[in-house]
Amino acid sequence: MEHRKLLLVANTGPEHVGNYLYQAAVSMGIDAAVHHVQLANKGPRWAVAAAWRLDRRPLRLGQYGKSLIERCAQFQPRLVICVGIAPVSRSALLAIRRMGIPVFDYLTDDPWNPRHYARWFLQALRHYDYVFSPRRANLDDLKRHGCPAVSYLPFAYSEDTHLIRDCRTATEDSSGPDIVFVGGADSDRIPFMAGLLQANFSLRLYGGYWERFPATLRNAGGIIPPQEVQRVTASARIALCLVRRANRDGHVMRSLEIPAMGGCMLVESTVEHRGLFGEEGQAVLYFQDIPELIRKARWLLDHPEERQRLRAAVHRRITSGGHTYRDRLCSMLACSALTTDSEAERSHARMGTDR
Template sequence: MTDVRSPEGRLILVGNGDPIHIGSHLAEAAAAAGYQMCFEDVRAAYDASVWRKRIDWWMRGRRPSRLQQFSAELVEACRSFRPECILSTGLAPIDADGLQAIGKLGIRRVSYLTDDPWNPTHRAGWFMNALPHYDAVFSPRRANLEDLRRLGCRRVRYLPFAYAPSLHYPDPPATCDEVKAFSSDVVFAGGADADRVPYVQALLQAGFTVALYGGYWERFRPTRPHTRGHADPMALRKAIGGAKVALCLVRRANRDGHAMRSFEVPAVGACMLVEDTDEHRAMFGEPGRAVVYFRAVNEMVQTMGRLRDDPAERERLGREAHRLIVGGHNTYQDRLLAMLEPTAVGMTAALGRS
């Protein structure tokens, strides 16, 4: 269990309030830690007609339709609520002018940069201009730390993803209907990036039953019959608990060394077949300690066959991965407190500089 330290005061949190998003996880963590919190949902920045949103996204550099208004509203919220810190998640719709104004109010500006802003899918000039105005930027990927420093971000730290104990816990299928609905050889939860499809296709061709959760798997003919749509937290727990093995792939376009599922899956409890990265090895240790790694498609398929036929080893691996993650201060409350620690932000020296 996470130790709850005495909070310093008020916090404005800017993120997506959907229960599956990190903004929601951090809001729950802040409430549990006793912070007085104001939550500003980023979806309000995109509130416009369909055509306006398309024009702003595709012709105006992936710009939220209400970027200026939303930024101004955040400044007013800071004036009225008077937080010690404003913490944003992901590619938060706060422009450079808004961040400068917030800094002049003596409020710490912290970004938990859960996406890679150099990913061509969502690279945006307005966001790149805003990033250097944060007092601290925390990134869950080591690959972009130097890029952030070269951009002008004054304090850059690595901070991994985490899990939410209220959502990510063991909850296997409990009835015959649930077992029928959620049983599989392999489960994968995540978007259908083109470079992920060959891994799934190889598993299907080898005869494994694969359950796919997440967006866009229906776009690819080999995976279309196996897609089960988006999973809410309960369905995700059941799907992970009902699978023999959970596949963990990183997102290459984001230059990930690990993913949100790298923490969520072991918290729920499963034998994991994990893409081999330095970050995964730092989390789970040497091969076979808590997870099994792979680097190539054929290695993944061969290893999956061995795991399918060895239930005792699957149980041991799942138990050890769960122990490592749940016992290792890896909740979103742990991450929140790390970001709000004044020494981590260097707040006094940075306030009001931009």
């Protein structure tokens, strides 16, 4: 295999996409390095907070850009992949491109979400060589914004972090809650949880900020490591999957992680979810509102054999091929010179209809 160098601009914490892409690159024999985005906010908390209030700006945006340019000069990657709303200014991005290094962005968040909206990032965004988005809802926005190349690229699962090889080894915890949800406490998610609790379901919520809402305070389990997420998902009777509406999501990271972990899914109905999981009852059950969520959760609790069938069906559907972060990395590499012919052929076949 030819020598290949890839520089990731990312957070490689254990639950982040950057970590999964780095694992995938190493498994493919790519010489991969990471320029950690946390460096852009190194400083006193008050200063970081003040800079963030000013146009969502990282505290050390300029210094980070200079250090990234220096890293590129030293490491000489064939490709730079930024993940999310990366702290790379327009001037830094253009400087890297002048070095002959293409720069891609796997845009894991919606930059038009009011929580993420930052003029400095939008100024830089149109200068990426390629932007990949895991949400169809903003593809046209990205094209209108002036991004030269845009493709839909869904989230995935990590074979190292999420995958249970045989979901028959997943056994439900008879003493555990009826329903488990892993994700942040967005305000539009609270009514769903309040509805389940009012309907007397036992519920456990993992992720940030659930303790801030009176309705979910007692059910908050905090942020837990990936190994524990895998355990609680596999042992839950029902694993709930909600999108983030402010992000215009059609699916989320958990949409692919839950099947790999062997969970029985009750899924918010979206076009993207139905594309992933098929018709109702093939691999998951869908809901569109709180009454339907409650009704289908009760049905699943009353039908343990169906829970096991659905658990196996969705695991088989998602893990049978094409949904790992290695697959996603191959798709991005296929749009650069940093790929082998066989990888390019497979990846273009997967992406052909999404451009």
